[in-house]
Amino acid sequence: MPQARRVLLNATPLDLLSEMDKAYQKHLQVRLLAAAGLKVEVAERLQAQHAELARRFAEVIVQMAQLRNPGVVNAGRTPVAAVSVLDIFHLLQTFPATYFAAPDAAHTAEIHAALRPIFKGNRFHIARKQVMVAALAEQFAAVYRELMDTCALLASELYGGKLSMQASIKARAAFENEPISFLYRANIYKEFEQAVAAYKNTGNDALFREIIDRRAAVSLRNVDALLTQGTARRMNDGGFELQRRTIDGINYAVRAWNDEMQTRCLHVSLAVERASNGYVTSLPGAPRLSGRQIKSLRYRFMIDGAASGEVGARLIRDEQDQLIIDFADITVFPPIGRLTGAFYLNELDAADAMSWATSWGAYPFAMPDKRELARLTGGAVRARVDRRPLRPARNSAARLRADRRAKG
Known part of the structure; x- marks a missing residue:
């Protein structure tokens, strides 16, 4: 472009590499703040309004990641154990619970332990790395406290209070930093x-x-992506079904209402079609059930690999007039987790329930808070009205023991 036209259009020189680096640094800071357990919305706000704090936090994490032991990163081996000096993911995953338990305490020792350092090389290399790790642990303790103090100023607006903020940060950090x-x-x-x-x-x-x-x-490690996974629909009672997915023929959803209790639950169902000799289910292989069997059908579920409860089934038509096997609401769950389970036919004359089908595909979910629910649904959500009470899950171990004692 001729110089005269540059002056006319006020076209100044553009350092493309520099601009790309600035954009990348901003993106990296947001992602590392999110890895610390902050909502992306909060991370973006902090990066924009407290840029120096975001820069210092990211700088400490990057310096930790740059510490290496002698060796070659081999895709056939575990990189953290083979080359990395520090386990940064473990620190980010576990430290929020430690910090919020005693926010005013000195946490350098806990930070060092959570990093699980591995030192390799000769004694001079090891000594130098030990000094660097001790200094980085001190820096992390200071910048993390400043970060949480700054987040606390936004807690009422973006989390609904400090306790909700702490619970959200702990749950997100634990989930997003799993190995x-x-x-x-x-x-x-x-x-x-x-x-x-x-x-x-x-x-x-x-x-x-x-x-x-x-x-x-x-x-899966991205909580904000979990919140928007699948499809969503408004229910007739004013609530919403979110994160609707079908895995191995099983329909999963998170249900949410903007009522006084901010009710949330997990919901599981099976699509069925009427056949001459019963009902054909949507599970792989299209197994059939009789009406009597549907009444005795149970879904025993696990969350994050731990036995959590059991829910019963009923045959109904849903709000789209589709015939489904509808299971009772699952009302005990962590803010973020993975749901798996197995279907059982609860034979009344048997000492134990009989396994009928197993759910292999885990359903990852994230429970939205009030602010996230409003954002996901495009604004205020009206409270639930004229809805049947939640049919909660049963505690598996206690209830099954009681059932067996009753059967003699």
Whole structure:
């Protein structure tokens, strides 16, 4: 462009590499703040209004990540154990609970322990790294306290209070920093070899889908992405079904109401079609159930791998007039987690329930708070009206023992 036209258009020189680096640094700061457990909305606000704090926090994390032991990063080995000096993910995952338990305490020792340092090399290399780690632990303690104090100023507006802020940060940090060891080649290679051998013998390709689905489900780490997963719809009573997904023929959803209690629950159902000899379900292989069997059907569920409860079933038509097996609301859950379970036919004359089908695909979920619910649904959500009370899940262990004692 001629100089005269540049002056006319006020076209100043553009340092593209510098601008790209500035944009990347801002993005990196937001992502690292989110990894510390902050909502992306909060991280973006902090980066814009407290840029120096965001820069210093990211700088400490990057310096920790740059510490390396001698060796080569090999995709066939566990990178953290082989090369990294510090386990930053473990620090970010566990430290919020430690900090909020005693925010005014000195946490340098806890930070050092949470980093789980591994020192390799000669004694001079090890001594130098030990000094650097001690200094970085001190810096992290200071900048983390400043970060949480700044977040506390936004707690009422963006979290609904300090206690809600603390619970959100702890849950998000714990979820987003779980190790993704399932995706390391060293861990997955042997399992795929076994699946290939089984496929050659049986021709059952479902094994591959099971492995991929299970590993994809447990590798999800983005809470904000979970909140917007699947589809959503408004229910007739004013609540919303969010994060609606069908996995292995099972319909999952998070249900939310903007009532005084901010009611939330997990919901599970199966689509069915009427057949001459019963009802054909949406599960793989289209298994059939009689009306009597549906009444005795139970869903025993686990959240994050721990046995959590049991819910019963009923045959109804949903709000779209579709015939479904509807399970009672699951009302005990963490803010963020993964739901799995198995279906049982609860034979009344048997000492134990009989396993009927297993849910392999884990359903990851995130419970929205009041502000997130409003954002996801486009504004204020009216309170639930004329809705049946929640049919809560049963505590598996206690209720099953009581059932068995009653049966004699």
